[in-house]
Amino acid sequence: MISVTADVFRLAEVFTISRGSRTEAKVLTVRIERNGLTGWGECVPYARYGESLETVTAQIEALPAAITRAELQDALPPGAARNAVDCALWDLEAKAAGKRVWQLAGLAAPGPLTTAYTLSLDTPERMRAAAAKNAARPLLKIKLGTPDDMPRLEAVRAGAPGSTIIVDANEGWSAEVYADLAPHLVRLGVALVEQPLPAAADEALIGLTRPVPVCADESCHDRASLAHLKGKYDMVNIKLDKTGGLTEALALRDLARAEGYRVMVGCMVGSSLAMAPAVLVAQGAEVVDLDGPLLLAEDRDTPLCYDAGRVFPPEPGLWG
Numbered sequence: 001m002i003s004v005t006a007d008v009f010r011l012a013e014v015f016t017i018s019r020g021s022r023t024e025a026k027v028l029t030v031r032i033e034r035n036g037l038t039g040w041g042e043c044v045p046y047a048r049y050g051e052s053l054e055t056v057t058a059q060i061e062a063l064p065a066a067i068t069r070a071e072l073q074d075a076l077p078p079g080a081a082r083n084a085v086d087c088a089l090w091d092l093e094a095k096a097a098g099k100r101v102w103q104l105a106g107l108a109a110p111g112p113l114t115t116a117y118t119l120s121l122d123t124p125e126r127m128r129a130a131a132a133k134n135a136a137r138p139l140l141k142i143k144l145g146t147p148d149d150m151p152r153l154e155a156v157r158a159g160a161p162g163s164t165i166i167v168d169a170n171e172g173w174s175a176e177v178y179a180d181l182a183p184h185l186v187r188l189g190v191a192l193v194e195q196p197l198p199a200a201a202d203e204a205l206i207g208l209t210r211p212v213p214v215c216a217d218e219s220c221h222d223r224a225s226l227a228h229l230k231g232k233y234d235m236v237n238i239k240l241d242k243t244g245g246l247t248e249a250l251a252l253r254d255l256a257r258a259e260g261y262r263v264m265v266g267c268m269v270g271s272s273l274a275m276a277p278a279v280l281v282a283q284g285a286e287v288v289d290l291d292g293p294l295l296l297a298e299d300r301d302t303p304l305c306y307d308a309g310r311v312f313p314p315e316p317g318l319w320g
Contacts, residue, residue: 030084039092043084044268078244086245101320116141124155131159145172168194175204205232276314
């Protein structure tokens with residue numbers, strides 16, 4: 001039996017990006033029960049990709065109850081619905097085999113990872129205060145993507161002089177804005193820029209000097225995306241809600257590396273259940289951004305463990 005429920009997790013603070021603000025994380029939890037065992041997974045439907053809680057629920061509820069993980073890859077396209085079901089099936093397979101998912105997938109035992117902590121879009125003064133509050137963290141990610149980003153960037157660097165900074169423009173810039181900001185990004189020690197241009201307009205990146213590496217987010221979903229990234233991006237951001245689950249995420253990671261891209265593993269704003277399988281994909285990644293639970297005021301009963309800058313692999317009581 002496959003069941004899906006909508007869950008809401010309150011955020012610790014208002015979270016703002018260039019497309020809007022939110023005060024809660026709305027997720028879908030999928031449970032698959034077979035032979036007295038239950039596997040579960042989580043997804044975050046994303047309006048940017050034409051998804052809603054209702055449409056994704058309908059996709060999941062239309063699946064055959066006995067569907068296999070191999071059959072699932074063709075039954076649903078990459079996206080949130082396939083992600084939650086794929087991860088639930090991995091969890092179920094692990095419980096049935098009495099092993100961990102990383103063992104079933106032929107992966108090395110996972111270890112803790114340094115993860116970014118995201119500062120949402122705000123006034124320069126508030127972003128500086130947020131940076132100062134988190135200045136002990138080794139990696140900070142800042143949400144930008146407006147015409148007035150330089151004061152914000154300067155403020156964050158002033159607030160956290162020792163942290164590595166990555167920038168997520170969420171499709172909010174143009175090629176000209178990136179080119180104008182690039183020298184300042186270098187000066188301020190920014191390590192990479194995520195998706196500076198709209199995915200539909202990223203042809204403008206071809207031939208553009210990129211002194212700060214550019215990472216594809218909205219432009220990269222699964223392995224089929226890679227053919228469209230040549231000459232535009234230096235890195236790809238793998239998110240399970242885009243790939244449609246752990247199965248495709250692992251395949252995308254391996255192919256992206258083979259084609260010369262560096263790898264970032266990111267997340268939507270969700271609970272520890274959504275992050276758990278991503279921790280496996282993130283092993284060995286150049287950049288890890290799995291801070292979703294750190295932004296929540298509440299989490300799953302067996303949450304992931306975080307310390308001042310790292311995320312640890314999930315316990316069996318959570319997933320996998």
